[in-house]
Amino acid sequence: MFRIFAASTLATALLTGAAIGQDAPEPVDLLSFAQGVLPVSVSTGGQDLRTDLNHVLSAIDGNPVKYGATPRPGDATAAVEMVLALPALTVFDRFAVPDVLETPSPSQTFFQTVTVLGSATGPNGPFTPLASATLTAHDARGEVTELTLAADQPPVRWITLRLEGGLDIQTDATFFEFSEIIGNGRQEAVAPSDRFTGIWDGRGVDIELAQDGVTVTGCYDDEGRLEGTVDGTVLRALGQDDAGIASQFILIVDPAGDLRGVRSTNGAPFRVYDGAPSTGGPVCAEPAEPAGLGCGDTVYGIGFDFDSDVIRPGSAPVLDDLFAGLAGDPATEIRIIGHSSSEGAADYNRDLSQRRAASVVAALVARGLDAGRMTALGRGEDDPIASNDDEAGRSLNRRVEISCG
Numbered sequence: 001m002f003r004i005f006a007a008s009t010l011a012t013a014l015l016t017g018a019a020i021g022q023d024a025p026e027p028v029d030l031l032s033f034a035q036g037v038l039p040v041s042v043s044t045g046g047q048d049l050r051t052d053l054n055h056v057l058s059a060i061d062g063n064p065v066k067y068g069a070t071p072r073p074g075d076a077t078a079a080v081e082m083v084l085a086l087p088a089l090t091v092f093d094r095f096a097v098p099d100v101l102e103t104p105s106p107s108q109t110f111f112q113t114v115t116v117l118g119s120a121t122g123p124n125g126p127f128t129p130l131a132s133a134t135l136t137a138h139d140a141r142g143e144v145t146e147l148t149l150a151a152d153q154p155p156v157r158w159i160t161l162r163l164e165g166g167l168d169i170q171t172d173a174t175f176f177e178f179s180e181i182i183g184n185g186r187q188e189a190v191a192p193s194d195r196f197t198g199i200w201d202g203r204g205v206d207i208e209l210a211q212d213g214v215t216v217t218g219c220y221d222d223e224g225r226l227e228g229t230v231d232g233t234v235l236r237a238l239g240q241d242d243a244g245i246a247s248q249f250i251l252i253v254d255p256a257g258d259l260r261g262v263r264s265t266n267g268a269p270f271r272v273y274d275g276a277p278s279t280g281g282p283v284c285a286e287p288a289e290p291a292g293l294g295c296g297d298t299v300y301g302i303g304f305d306f307d308s309d310v311i312r313p314g315s316a317p318v319l320d321d322l323f324a325g326l327a328g329d330p331a332t333e334i335r336i337i338g339h340s341s342s343e344g345a346a347d348y349n350r351d352l353s354q355r356r357a358a359s360v361v362a363a364l365v366a367r368g369l370d371a372g373r374m375t376a377l378g379r380g381e382d383d384p385i386a387s388n389d390d391e392a393g394r395s396l397n398r399r400v401e402i403s404c405g
Contacts, residue, residue, distance in 0.1 A: 026343045027306055031095075031159065031183030032062040032391040034250050036087030036190065036233040038260060040123045040158070043081045047074045049176075054272050056082045059161065059181055061262070061270065062391020064098035064141075066179045069111065069163065073173040079164040080111075080176070083123050087233045089155040092118075092185035095131040095147040099179045100138045102167060108175045109166035110135065114147060116181070118156030127160050128152075137167055144182070159183075189314045190232030195253035199283060200275035207259070207275065208283035209235075214301065214317065215292075219284035220247070229318075231301045236396060238298070238385075248385075249273065250392045262392055270392045293318070294325030295334070295404035298385075302360060302400055309355035311363060319360070322402070323367040331404035335375045336360045339401065341394035342381040354378025360400055 031037055039056035049070035058067045059082060069080055095116050102110055112135050117127035131147035138145070161181055166174060196211040209218035214230045220239060224247060228237025239247040250270070251261035263273035293299060301318040304311055311319075326334055338353035338360070357376035365371045386393035 027184045029062055029182050029391055030086070030090055030092070030185060030187055031060055031084070031181050033057060033060050033252075033262065034062055034234065034391040034395045036252065037159075038085045038252060038254055040083040040085050042083070044070070044074075045077070045079045045081075047078055048072055049074050049078060049080065051080050055080075056084070057262075057272060059178055060084065062180070062394065063389060064180045066099060066101060066103075066110065066177045068108075068175055069178040070176045073107065073171075073175050075172040075174065076165060076169045078166070078174070078176055079162065080178075081163075082161040084159040084161065085123065086157050086159065086187070088188040088190045089120065089157055090183075090185055090187040091153055091155050092130060092183050093149070093153065094182070094184040095149070096144045096182040097133065097135060097147070097179060098144045098182065099141055100135045100143070100145055100167075101141065101179075102137050103177065106170040107173060108177060109168045109170075110137065110177050110179075111163040112165040112167050113163070114181070115160075115162040115164075116147065116183075117160040117162070118154065119158045119160075120154065120156050121158075123158050125158075125160075127158075128154060128156075130156070130159075135167065153185075189312075192230045193233045193235075193253065194230075195257070196230060196235050196251070198253075198257075199278040199280065200259040201278040201280065202259075202275035205259070205273055205275035206283055210284075210287065210289070212289075217289065222283065229301060231303075236300055238396075248393075248396055250395070264386065264393070267387075269387070270390060292325045293322040293402070295329050295331055295402055297325075297402050299400040299402060300398075302356075304356055304359070307352070309352070309359045311359050319363050319367070323364050323369060326364065326369060326402070326404075329404060332373060333375065333405045334369075334373050335377055335403040335405075336364075337377045337379055337401040337403060339383060339397060339399045340380050341397040342384070342388040343394070346381055350378050350380030350382070352378070353380045357400065 039053045050072040115132045116130045118130045119127045133147040196216045199208045207220040224239045224241040226237045226239030235251040237249040247265045259275045261273040262270040264270045302315045336357045338357035340349040340353045361374045361376045384397045386396040
């Protein structure tokens with residue numbers, strides 16, 4: 001049985017003034033659901049464009065592929081305003097929009113004006129302008145438009161993303177498209193949520209979770225079993241049903257107690273996975289009991305400074321749990337295997353993951369494990385367990401595996 005523990009999001013990665021090597025991975029997008037960002041509300045001015053929170057999620061799913069942001073058409077004055085909640089105070093030093101590409105249709109166009117505002121007070125503001133841009137169409141996929149930053153970038157907990165107008169409006173009945181808002185910067189550490197115990201249901205959702213510390217186990221869809229861990233506000237979990245079909249989950253319990261998330265099954269793209277607290281019976285036939293870390297586990301939650309092998313202080317609880325599990329194991333050889341997502345050059349990622357695995361070994365030896373039992377191995381991006389096309393999958397690929405013999 002697989003086990004997965006404490007998601008390694010690098011959400012607290014700091015961007016510094018130091019130059020970043022051409023082959024280095026890009027900083028983590030702090031404006032993505034996989035990093036704990038939640039849609040709060042959406043409004044469309046005086047036009048009924050039928051944009052809802054699922055469309056907001058598409059703007060922060062870490063996938064640059066454009067999507068239809070307005071299920072109903074609008075005219076040249078069309079505007080969508082999305083409010084997002086960040087998991088902690090954040091200071092941004094970059095905003096960008098990728099893949100500004102036009103659909104060859106007179107009734108569809110990409111939003112033209114993008115404005116980002118921030119607030120430290122609440123989802124109703126007051127909001128301060130942070131960045132803006134007037135977009136023009138890109139020539140090809142993979143291009144990015146940088147937003148112009150305001151001179152003052154205060155720490156914020158809520159973001160308003162305002163989209164207005166269109167690149168090429170040819171009719172008053174126009175459908176508007178968008179891709180993704182990217183945000184980089186520095187963010188305060190987030191204490192692990194303790195809200196992942198309960199039962200939730202909804203359209204396509206039937207799940208029961210039990211949390212003990214940062215460890216979570218549970219059941220879904222009657223026969224599926226999952227295991228995972230909480231890192232900040234985010235739970236990452238791997239599941240498998242009786243037929244051996246695997247599912248991956250990125251989940252958050254919002255302030256109202258609703259389960260907000262995305263799920264990928266059998267390698268399919270991540271889809272919205274939202275449920276409300278259930279008043280029905282249990283999903284699990286037997287209670288789920290979280291287990292500690294040890295041999296055979298996939299470990300998340302060991303965070304590092306950006307583009308560095310320096311372990312962040314907030315990783316101590318995971319390392320302490322891992323030490324306790326390995327110290328009591330009779331295995332004579334323990335391999336700490338580091339994995340990365342695919343941003344950056346493959347050789348660079350392999351070297352970085354090797355150095356990070358070595359840092360984990362050093363941290364465990366410092367706690368009392370015998371160095372002669374320990375080996376570090378960096379696999380980089382060679383063995384992904386999820387797609388690298390979006391931040392949900394990338395965050396699952398950044399992991400440490402424990403192999404014992």
